[in-house]
Amino acid sequence: MAAAAKGLPMVDLAPFFTSDREDDGARAARASAIEAVVEACRTYGFFRVVNHGMPRELMSRSLELSSAFFALPDEEKAKAAAETGSATPIPAGYFRLPSHSPENAEYLLMYQPHLGHNLYPADPHEFREALDECHEKLAKLGILVQEILAEGMGLRPGFFQEYTDSDSSFHFIAALHYFPATEEDGSVGLSKHEDGRALTFLLQDNVGGLEVLKDGEWVPAEPIDGTIIVNIGDLIQVLTNKKLKSATHRVVRKPGMHRHSLVYFLSIDADKWIEPLPEFTDKVGEPPRYRGFRHREYAELRNRNKFQPPATPEEFYNINYYAI
Ligand SMILES: O=C(O)CCC(=O)C(=O)O
Numbered sequence: 157m158a159a160a161a162k163g164l165p166m167v168d169l170a171p172f173f174t175s176d177r178e179d180d181g182a183r184a185a186r187a188s189a190i191e192a193v194v195e196a197c198r199t200y201g202f203f204r205v206v207n208h209g210m211p212r213e214l215m216s217r218s219l220e221l222s223s224a225f226f227a228l229p230d231e232e233k234a235k236a237a238a239e240t241g242s243a244t245p246i247p248a249g250y251f252r253l254p255s256h257s258p259e260n261a262e263y264l265l266m267y268q269p270h271l272g273h274n275l276y277p278a279d280p281h282e283f284r285e286a287l288d289e290c291h292e293k294l295a296k297l298g299i300l301v302q303e304i305l306a307e308g309m310g311l312r313p314g315f316f317q318e319y320t321d322s323d324s325s326f327h328f329i330a331a332l333h334y335f336p337a338t339e340e341d342g343s344v345g346l347s348k349h350e351d352g353r354a355l356t357f358l359l360q361d362n363v364g365g366l367e368v369l370k371d372g373e374w375v376p377a378e379p380i381d382g383t384i385i386v387n388i389g390d391l392i393q394v395l396t397n398k399k400l401k402s403a404t405h406r407v408v409r410k411p412g413m414h415r416h417s418l419v420y421f422l423s424i425d426a427d428k429w430i431e432p433l434p435e436f437t438d439k440v441g442e443p444p445r446y447r448g449f450r451h452r453e454y455a456e457l458r459n460r461n462k463f464q465p466p467a468t469p470e471e472f473y474n475i476n477y478y479a480i
């Protein structure tokens with residue numbers, strides 16, 4: 157079921173949680189949800205889901221705990237500070253963007269708990285359990301969305317999971333805190349960008365500020381209680397030869413408002429070779445729109461943006477680096 161709700165298409169995933177029903181009605185409901193997801197990914201690159209299997213209570217509690225962590229004094233937050241030289245693509249832990257950055261935010265980054273890389277804050281003490289549970293629930297939702305996309309794009313079941321189910325994928329959750337906009341440092345929360353991984357899932361508080369570029373206009377992705385926003389990242393855009401879109405988005409800060417979000421990045425094994433699939437090129441007589449690359453190479457280019465920032469936004473590496 158799709159309905160235009162405050163800008164982004166809304167998809168009800170309930171039909172995928174009623175496995176006891178195998179009648180024509182259930183099949184038709186699933187087929188129409190799959191169609192709605194694919195249509196949203198072709199046009200917006202973004203959609204919203206409801207009845208996604210993640211308890212509302214866990215969503216709001218995790219956002220509240222995250223907000224409680226970021227409200228602590230700097231020296232408390234620094235106890236979970238990210239350490240350089242870590243074994244992960246981006247260090248796990250707390251990080252405050254440098255004051256010269258146009259983006260005014262801080263974050264806490266957490267990989268899948270079983271990998272053992274995380275630095276959790278001791279305060280609030282319920283934080284770790286809640287965020288670990290988010291990882292578990294979001295991983296399940298990630299698999300469901302990957303299966304929906306595989307079916308909707310005519311690929312075999314499990315197709316995307318073969319790219320994403322290894323520990324070297326390094327899926328992570330970033331708990332983000334955006335400071336209120338001020339006259340001195342403006343209102344940029346996150347500059348416009350596309351996500352560099354496979355899929356992104358976003359939980360946000362009720363402040364708003366995320367905007368998605370569609371046909372040259374910024375569409376606000378306004379908060380709707382209990383919904384999760386999903387978007388396509390660059391790697392799926394490349395695999396599908398740009399049939400599915402990794403849309404440009406940004407976060408605008410508001411005066412007097414602190415904003416909190418939890419973002420789950422579903423990534424791909426660093427060793428995987430990424431190139432437009434034959435299903436979307438040779439088999440349909442279309443030329444590839446990207447040359448192939450090893451995921452690790454692109455991830456390293458993207459990290460360079462973050463840790464050795466170029467002078468102008470135009471010099472940022474993005475997926476156009478591989479465009480043909
Ligand atoms: O906080 C948000 O709403 C979006 C964050 C985002 O776009 C990102 O971290 O890539």
Ligand SMILES: [Fe+2]
Nearest residue numbers: 349350351405
């Ligand atoms: Fe993003």
